Amino acid sequence: MQLTSAQDLKAQLLNDVVVPFTRVAAASARGARSRSRAPGAALARELAVASPLAVSATPGESLPDVQRSVALGVTLKGKQYQLAVRVQRQGLMASPLVEHLVSQAKGEADVRMVGRIDKRQIAGPPWNQGKVRPVMIGTSVGHPDVTAGTVGAFVTAGGKTFILSNNHVLANENLAKAGDRIVQPGTLDGGKSPKDAVARLRKFIALKVPGANFVDAAIAELDAGVSFDRSLMRGLVGGADRTLSGLGPAFVDESTPVFKLGRTTGATEGRVTAFDLDNVVVSYGIGNVRFDDQVEIEGTGNAPFSDGGDSGSIIVNGDMQAVALLFAGGDTGGTNGLGLTYANPIHRVLSDLKVTLLF
Numbered sequence: 001m002q003l004t005s006a007q008d009l010k011a012q013l014l015n016d017v018v019v020p021f022t023r024v025a026a027a028s029a030r031g032a033r034s035r036s037r038a039p040g041a042a043l044a045r046e047l048a049v050a051s052p053l054a055v056s057a058t059p060g061e062s063l064p065d066v067q068r069s070v071a072l073g074v075t076l077k078g079k080q081y082q083l084a085v086r087v088q089r090q091g092l093m094a095s096p097l098v099e100h101l102v103s104q105a106k107g108e109a110d111v112r113m114v115g116r117i118d119k120r121q122i123a124g125p126p127w128n129q130g131k132v133r134p135v136m137i138g139t140s141v142g143h144p145d146v147t148a149g150t151v152g153a154f155v156t157a158g159g160k161t162f163i164l165s166n167n168h169v170l171a172n173e174n175l176a177k178a179g180d181r182i183v184q185p186g187t188l189d190g191g192k193s194p195k196d197a198v199a200r201l202r203k204f205i206a207l208k209v210p211g212a213n214f215v216d217a218a219i220a221e222l223d224a225g226v227s228f229d230r231s232l233m234r235g236l237v238g239g240a241d242r243t244l245s246g247l248g249p250a251f252v253d254e255s256t257p258v259f260k261l262g263r264t265t266g267a268t269e270g271r272v273t274a275f276d277l278d279n280v281v282v283s284y285g286i287g288n289v290r291f292d293d294q295v296e297i298e299g300t301g302n303a304p305f306s307d308g309g310d311s312g313s314i315i316v317n318g319d320m321q322a323v324a325l326l327f328a329g330g331d332t333g334g335t336n337g338l339g340l341t342y343a344n345p346i347h348r349v350l351s352d353l354k355v356t357l358l359f
Contacts, residue, residue, distance in 0.1 A: 001080055001081050001082060001083075001105075001108055002080070002081065003074070003081045005081075006074045006081040006082060006083060006108075007074055007276060009083060009104070009105060010072045010073060010074060010083060010084075010276065010278065011278075013072055013083070013101055013104055013105075014072050014278050014279055016043075017043065017047070017097075017100065017101065017104075018069060018070055018072060018097075018101075018279055019279070020043070021047050021069065021097055022066075022067050022069045022279075024045050024047075025067065025069070043100075047095075047096055047097045047100060066209060066210050066281055066287065066288040066289065066290050067281065067288065068088035068089055068116060068117075068281040068288065069088060069089065069092060069097075069279070069281070070085060070086065070087055070088065070092060070097065070098065070101065070279065071084075071085075071086040071088065071114075071277050071278060071279045071280040071281070071294075072084065072085060072086070072101070072277065072278050072279060073086065073274040073275060073276050073277030073278065073294075073296065074254075074274065074275055074276045074277075075110045075254045075273060075274045075275075076253065076254035076255060077108075077110065080108075082105065082108040082109055082110055083101070083102075083105040083108060083109040083110070084109075084110050084112075084273075084274035084277060084296070085098060085101055085102065085109050085110065085111040085112070086112055086114045086274070086277065086280070086296070086333075086340075087111065087112065087113050087114065088114055088115060088116065088117065088281060089115075090113065090115070093111075093113050098111060110274075112333050113332060113333060114330055114332055114333040114340050115330050115331070115332035115333065116283060116330055116332075117280065117281065117282045117283065117328050117329065117330045117340075117342060118282065118283045118308070118328060118329070118330065119166075119168050119216070119282060119283070119284055119311055119327060119328050120149075120262075120306055120307065120308055120309065120310045120311035120326060120327060120328055120329050120341075127234070128140060128234070128261070128263055128266065129148075129185055129189040129263060130185055130189065130190075131184065131185055131190075131191070131196060132184065132185075133226075133227055134226075134227035134228045134229045135151060135163070135184055135198055135222070135226060135227070135228040135229070136151065136228070136229045136232055136234065137151055137152070137153055137154075137229070137231075137232065137233050137234075137244065137261060137314060138150060138151065138233060138234065138261030138262060138263070138266075138267075138313065139151045139184060139185065139263065140184065140185035140186045140188075140189045140191070140263045140309075141163065141165060141169065141170075141182060141183070141184045141185065141186055141198075141263075141312070142169050142170070142182065142183065142186030142187060142188075142191070143169070143170055143171065143172045143176050143180060143181075143182060143183075143201065144180075144181060144182075144183055144187055144191075144192075144193040145172050145175070145176070145187075146168070146169060146170075146172050146186065146187065147186060147187060147188040147309070148169075148185065148186025148187065148188040148189050148191075148263055148309055149165055149166055149168070149169025149170075149186060149263065149309065149310075149311040149312040150165060150169070150261075150262045150263040150264075150309070150310055150311060150312040150313045150326075151163055151164075151165060151184070151312065152164045152165050152166075152312045152313055152314040152325055152326075153230075153244065153314040153322060153357060153358070153359075154222075154228055154230045154357075154358040155219060155350065155353070155355035155356060155357055155358060156355060156356050156358055157353075157354060157355040157356065160221055160222075161221070161222050161228070161358065162199070162202060162219035162220055162221050162222065162355065163182065163198075163199050163219065163220045163222065164217070164218075164219055164312075164314070164325070164349075164353075164355070164357075165217075165218060165219075165220075165311070165312030166216045166217060166218060166311045166312045166325070166327050167204045167205060167206070167207055167216045167217060167218045168207075168216060168284065168285075168311060168327070169186075169218070169311050169312045170182055170201055170204065170218035170219070170220050170312075171201055171204035171218045173207060173284055173285050173286050174204070174206050174207055174286065176201050176204070177201070178200075178201055178202055178203070179200050179201065180200065180201045181193045181194060181197040181199075181200060181201075182197065182198060182199040182200065182201060182220040183196040183197050183198065184196060184198045184199075186263070188309070189263075197223065198222060198223055198226045199220035199221055199222045199223055199226070200220060200221055200223065201218065201219075201220045202219055202220060202221045203218065203219050203353060204217065204218035204219075205217050205218070205352050205353065207284065207286065207289055208289075209286055209287050209288070209289055210290070211290070212278075212290055212291070212292045213289055213290060213291045213292070214291065214292060214293055214344065214348055214352070215325070215344040215348055215349050215352050216291075216311075216325075216327040216328075216344060217325060217344065217349045217352065217353055218353075219353055219355060230244070230358040230359060231243040231244040231245075231358075231359050232244075233259075233261050233267075233316070233320070234261065234267075235261075235266070235267050236259055236261050236267045236316075236320075237259060237267070237269075239267075242259075242316075242320050243320060243359075244314070244316065244320055244321075244322060244357075244359040245319060245320040245321055245359060246320075246321050246322070246357070246359050247321060247322055247346065247347070247350075247357050247359075248316070248317050248319070248321030248322055248323040248346070249321075249323070250345065250347045251275075252272055252275055252295055252317070252323045252324065252345065253272065253275070254272050254273060254274060254275060255271055255272060256271065256272040256317055256318075256323075257269065257270075257271050257300075257317065257318050258270050258271065258272060258297060258315050258316065258317055258318075258323065258324075259315070259316050259317075259318075259320075260305065260306065260310070260313040260314065260315045260316070260326060261313060261314075262306055262307075262309065262310030262312075262313040262326065263309045263310060263313075264306075264307045264308060264309030264310050265303070265304065265305075265306055265307050265310055268299055268303060268304070268305050268306065269299070269300050269301070269305075270297045270298055270299045270300055270305035270341065271297065271298060271300060272295060272296065272297055273296045273297060273298050273334070273340065274295075274296040275294075275295050275296070276293055277292075277293070277294045277295070277296055277342075278292040278293065278294075279292065280292075280294050280328075280342055282327075282328045282342070291328075291342070291344075293345065293348065294342050294343065294344065294345075295315075295323075295324045295342070295343045295344075295345060296340055296341070296342055297315070297324075297340065297341040297342075297343060298333070298334035298335055298336070298339075298340055298341070299334060299336060299338055299339075299341075300336075301336070302336060302338075303336075303338065304329070304331070304334075304336075304338040304339045304341075305329070305334075305339075305340075305341040306326055306329050306341040307329070310326055310329075311326060311327055311328070312325070312326065312327070313325075313326040314326075314346070315343050315346075322346045322357055322359075323345070323346055324343035324344060324345055324346050325343055325344045325346055325349045326341060326342075326343045327342065327343060327344060328341070328342040329341040329342060
């Protein structure tokens with residue numbers, strides 16, 4: 001398929017099949033019956049009966065509004081694009097739902113089991129888990145009520161300088177308030193407030209449940225007198241230092257080689273396996289959260305691209321240009337079987353926060 005055809009098919013199947021299926025299946029799991037007459041409702045009911053969602057024995061009212069099912073995106077095969085089908089429940093892998101999606105793509109689909117996806121918050125080179133001054137890309141950071149995440153990069157707005165990371169790292173999943181202290185290192189690595197405070201939370205993009213989210217992002221204004229290095233990425237490629245060189249293209253194609261420096265796994269290399277991925281359901285403390293328009297990455301070699309604590313890491317391409325902000329991952333899938341990582345496109349992150357990348 002051509003790129004636009006693959007994107008159009010993805011949008012159609014998401015809206016007409018996957019979203020109605022998830023709603024009907026979730027209602028069925030609660031013991032309710034969907035009476036929707038919306039387009040796709042009849043097919044959704046048929047597929048939900050044939051592909052039920054497995055849930056544990058629990059009160060129906062306690063089940064999450066957002067349920068893991070299937071994420072859809074676009075990936076490359078040869079010189080043509082195809083539908084990326086990412087299955088988040090083992091029971092759906094060989095289900096009529098997935099069969100229907102593949103059929104609608106006329107077989108031009110890349111189906112992978114990715115399992116449950118979790119936010120990447122929670123050991124990697126010890127240097128970046130301790131107190132680091134100047135504050136650097138890839139070091140441990142977090143709200144005092146959060147374990148630890150990663151300093152992604154530094155951004156600016158209104159003449160002020162900010163640390164860029166995730167909402168769940170700096171704003172504790174919407175629970176924090178503007179002005180709260182941010183510590184480096186994070187509390188899991190021994191950071192304490194106020195002695196290790198380096199910044200104050202200024203802005204975060206609220207996580208919505210239910211509803212579609214596009215970024216997990218927040219910024220914290222650096223305190224006066226706190227030194228920082230805006231571009232050094234220590235030991236990023238083959239143990240050699242690299243410097244952030246700018247902002248990469250808005251479109252990140254499948255197979256693009258990428259790198260990141262995170263609090264837990266340190267410097268890792270990977271490649272983009274899908275983009276424009278919708279209905280990615282991620283497990284948070286506040287419940288299951290849906291994300292659209294995401295980038296999927298697998299690690300190269302014998303290591304995962306990320307692990308818990310790497311949340312907030314900036315992801316760069318081979319030219320050391322920022323392309324995405326890491327926020328979640330799982331331990332299933334990928335060519336090496338060590339899991340897949342999910343990231344927000346960096347252009348959307350910067351636009352939503354109304355900030356400019358420093359490099």
